[in-house]
Amino acid sequence: MAEIVLDKVTKRYPDGALAVSDVDIEIADGEFIILVGPSGCGKSTTLNMIAGLEDITSGELRIGGNRVNERAPKDRDIAMVFQSYALYPHMTVRENMAFPLRLAKVDNATVERKVNDAAEILDLTQHLDRRPANLSGGQRQRVAMGRAIVRSPKAFLMDEPLSNLDAKLRVQMRTSVSRLQKQLGTTMVYVTHDQVEAMTLGDRVVVMRGGVVQQIGAPQYLYDHPSNLFVAGFIGSPSMNFLPATLEDGTLRSSLAELPLTDRIRKLLESADAPREVIMGVRPEHFEDAALLDDASRARGATFTGQVDVLESMGSDKYAYFTLSGEQATSAELAELAADVGSADVPTSGIQLVTRISAASPARLGQSAEIWFDADKVQLFDPSSGRNLTFAGE
Amino acid sequence: MSMQSDMSQSVIGADAVKRSGGRGKVVLSEGKKAERKLGLMLIAPAAIVMVAVTGWPIIYSVWLSLQRFDLRFPEKQAFVGLENYGTVLSNGYWWTAFGVTSLITVVSVVFELVLGMGLALIMHRTLVGRGLVRTVALIPYGIVTVVAAFSWRYAWTDGTGYLASLFGQDQALLTQRVPALAIIILAEVWKTVPFMALLLMAGLALVPEDLLKAAAMDGANGWQRFTKVMIPVMKPAILVALLFRTLDAFRIFDNIFILTSGAQNTSSVSMQTYNNLIKGLNLGIGATMAVLIFITVAIIAFVFVKLFGTAAPGSDQEGRR
Ligand SMILES: Nc1ncnc2c1ncn2[C@@H]1O[C@H](COP(=O)(O)OP(=O)(O)OP(=O)(O)O)[C@@H](O)[C@H]1O
Numbered sequence: 004m005a006e007i008v009l010d011k012v013t014k015r016y017p018d019g020a021l022a023v024s025d026v027d028i029e030i031a032d033g034e035f036i037i038l039v040g041p042s043g044c045g046k047s048t049t050l051n052m053i054a055g056l057e058d059i060t061s062g063e064l065r066i067g068g069n070r071v072n073e074r075a076p077k078d079r080d081i082a083m084v085f086q087s088y089a090l091y092p093h094m095t096v097r098e099n100m101a102f103p104l105r106l107a108k109v110d111n112a113t114v115e116r117k118v119n120d121a122a123e124i125l126d127l128t129q130h131l132d133r134r135p136a137n138l139s140g141g142q143r144q145r146v147a148m149g150r151a152i153v154r155s156p157k158a159f160l161m162d163e164p165l166s167n168l169d170a171k172l173r174v175q176m177r178t179s180v181s182r183l184q185k186q187l188g189t190t191m192v193y194v195t196h197d198q199v200e201a202m203t204l205g206d207r208v209v210v211m212r213g214g215v216v217q218q219i220g221a222p223q224y225l226y227d228h229p230s231n232l233f234v235a236g237f238i239g240s241p242s243m244n245f246l247p248a249t250l251e252d253g254t255l256r257s258s259l260a261e262l263p264l265t266d267r268i269r270k271l272l273e274s275a276d277a278p279r280e281v282i283m284g285v286r287p288e289h290f291e292d293a294a295l296l297d298d299a300s301r302a303r304g305a306t307f308t309g310q311v312d313v314l315e316s317m318g319s320d321k322y323a324y325f326t327l328s329g330e331q332a333t334s335a336e337l338a339e340l341a342a343d344v345g346s347a348d349v350p351t352s353g354i355q356l357v358t359r360i361s362a363a364s365p366a367r368l369g370q371s372a373e374i375w376f377d378a379d380k381v382q383l384f385d386p387s388s389g390r391n392l393t394f395a396g397e
Numbered sequence: 398m399s400m401q402s403d404m405s406q407s408v409i410g411a412d413a414v415k416r417s418g419g420r421g422k423v424v425l426s427e428g429k430k431a432e433r434k435l436g437l438m439l440i441a442p443a444a445i446v447m448v449a450v451t452g453w454p455i456i457y458s459v460w461l462s463l464q465r466f467d468l469r470f471p472e473k474q475a476f477v478g479l480e481n482y483g484t485v486l487s488n489g490y491w492w493t494a495f496g497v498t499s500l501i502t503v504v505s506v507v508f509e510l511v512l513g514m515g516l517a518l519i520m521h522r523t524l525v526g527r528g529l530v531r532t533v534a535l536i537p538y539g540i541v542t543v544v545a546a547f548s549w550r551y552a553w554t555d556g557t558g559y560l561a562s563l564f565g566q567d568q569a570l571l572t573q574r575v576p577a578l579a580i581i582i583l584a585e586v587w588k589t590v591p592f593m594a595l596l597l598m599a600g601l602a603l604v605p606e607d608l609l610k611a612a613a614m615d616g617a618n619g620w621q622r623f624t625k626v627m628i629p630v631m632k633p634a635i636l637v638a639l640l641f642r643t644l645d646a647f648r649i650f651d652n653i654f655i656l657t658s659g660a661q662n663t664s665s666v667s668m669q670t671y672n673n674l675i676k677g678l679n680l681g682i683g684a685t686m687a688v689l690i691f692i693t694v695a696i697i698a699f700v701f702v703k704l705f706g707t708a709a710p711g712s713d714q715e716g717r718r
């Protein structure tokens with residue numbers, strides 16, 4: 004076990020592509036850290052550099068305090084699980100799992116014991132003599148994990164290990180990965196582009212975009228205090244609502260409502276030197292059906308009235324969708340997020356708004372409803388730089 | 398070359414039979430029956446031509462091999478049963494040629510496999526100028542064997558050849574048995590390494606990059622990755638390459654014909670057949686030798702196909718993804 008430090012690590016591929024740029028991450032011993040971001044943002048490249056499968060162009064990588072830039076993968080004592088599982092097709096499950104130990108010239112009895120232990124943990128005991136080709140996706144995934152844990156490495160690296168599984172199995176494996184990591188207490192670096200995995204699994208999350216680290220922090224912290232538009236839009240499902248807005252004389256004008264700023268936000272905006280035109284962000288759960296609120300609560304926010312486009316009842320609460328008139332907020336970050344989820348191709352007119360309201364709400368599909376939102380939970384962003392103007396952290 | 402394509406077809410054919418075996422008992426619907434009939438009709442022209450051009454000569458050779466049939470004494474033609482086989486198989490020259498052929502086959506295929514693998518790895522790994530490297534590497538294979546053999550002969554001819562002069566004057570290497578065999582093998586290897594490399598490269602493409610990365614993470618060094626992961630995964634491709642080359646090498650003719658004409662006991666079984674059949678005009682003995690070569694080649698092919706069975710190219714295909 005060991006801590007892993009990336010110190011201004013940069014990767015430029017031979018063809019000139021800058022995949023990762025000046026990444027600084029300090030991963031504590033035993034920590035479970037997640038690298039997340041849209042496709043092509045350099046997650047795998049970062050992981051491969053830690054593994055030693057890709058050379059580091061500049062910067063330093065330290066494992067357990069020692070510089071390891073020049074060490075071959077096998078000398079770093081790190082195990083990796085691949086998205087494709089990369090099981091050896093010509094070996095049985097047992098041989099696959101024993102492979103790292105055999106290479107390390109561990110004696111037979113120990114190999115036998117360790118493989119059996121790992122098989123026990125991963126519930127693979129009855130499959131030990133089968134070939135990977137004859138296993139299900141979930142079983143193959145577990146074999147890949149087994150091969151990683153048998154030799155008790157200093158750290159685990161996982162590159163989208165669950166993305167080839169179907170949704171149900173993925174949820175199941177997610178909890179077992181989490182449990183396994185807690186049980187072993189080994190440092191783990193886990194790459195995913197699934198923000199739900201990112202939120203639920205890690206101690207801390209690293210959000211990347213275009214090879215640059217956007218923000219590092221605990222999942223809840225990133226959710227509550229995103230440092231920029233990109234992180235705000237990436238973390239959370241359904242994602243934050245964004246609308247163009249104008250700041251004038253202590254009020255925030257948008258197609259939702261005209262909203263007097265709270266003192267807290269006013270102060271933050273002053274120190275951030277906010278421009279006049281901003282992007283306003285509101286999380287779905289910061290809305291509520293106004294009909295359910297007393298006057299005191301109403302006074303802490305503003306209301307708008309709209310026609311319910313779609314109403315999804317989740318049992319515990321409801322998602323109400325609205326389309327507001329006006330232009331959508333535009334920025335480079337938002338365009339990239341839309342492209343990543345594929346919604347860039349869906350033609351939309353007006354502003355799409357997702358709200359999460361109480362199950363008790365009388366709102367009905369196709370009818371108009373008065374919806375309230377919390378003035379103090381509004382986040383404001385600079386459209387040109389994407390910076391969070393209401394960022395209260397650090 | 399024709400033999401190669403025949404073999405590839407028979408290998409694929411065996412595979413197909415095996416696979417359809419399980420389904421054979423299923424009762425076919427009308428539509429399926431019609432489809433099958435159409436399929437048979439579509440392949441019929443090709444199948445008939447194939448049988449006519451390969452089946453007939455084989456049958457005719459077998460029939461000839463059972464006759465006393467020397468064109469110099471046509472009046473003595475008669476059916477003699479297996480007498481010709483007795484004559485050939487008790488003849489020292491035949492066995493010498495058989496030994497020489499086997500030696501050339503084994504030695505040249507071993508060299509071709511090793512060098513071909515090296516070349517395949519180079520071509521597979523090359524990042525810059527890949528096309529150029531591949532083209533250059535394939536040049537020897539593109540040259541007509543006889544032409545290449547002549548250039549080797551001149552190169553090794555005492556007094557005038559640039560390679561002969563490296564070994565000093567008055568050596569006449571092509572007139573000594575061991576050096577001549579070495580030169581024949583060299584010419585053979587030089588010519589077919591690219592072919593081997595091409596087949597092996599197709600096999601290398603079957604080895605997923607992730608598998609090698611995983612092995613590197615598991616602690617394997619370059620050699621271990623090669624022997625423990627690459628070779629086992631590409632075993633089917635290696636066997637195909639070996640099969641093609643072994644069959645081809647066993648029928649070696651042109652290089653020997655040009656380089657030594659079989660002098661100093663360097664002739665192969667194909668040379669012997671040629672000498673009896675075409676030069677000696679002894680159709681009976683020549684046909685017998687041809688049939689014996691055919692049987693040997695069939696045995697080699699059979700052994701390889703048996704090996705395929707255990708390598709089971711189809712069975713672990715899925716695990717590759
Ligand atoms: N071998 C390579 N040569 C050149 N450029 C590369 C190479 N591998 C990756 N890249 C580039 O580096 C960038 C980062 O790639 P990387 O594979 O790390 O992305 P990723 O975040 O893992 O994406 P995904 O979620 O799709 O796996 C991409 O723009 C990619 O095109």
Ligand SMILES: [Mg+2]
Pocket residue numbers: 046047048162
């Ligand atoms: Mg990736």
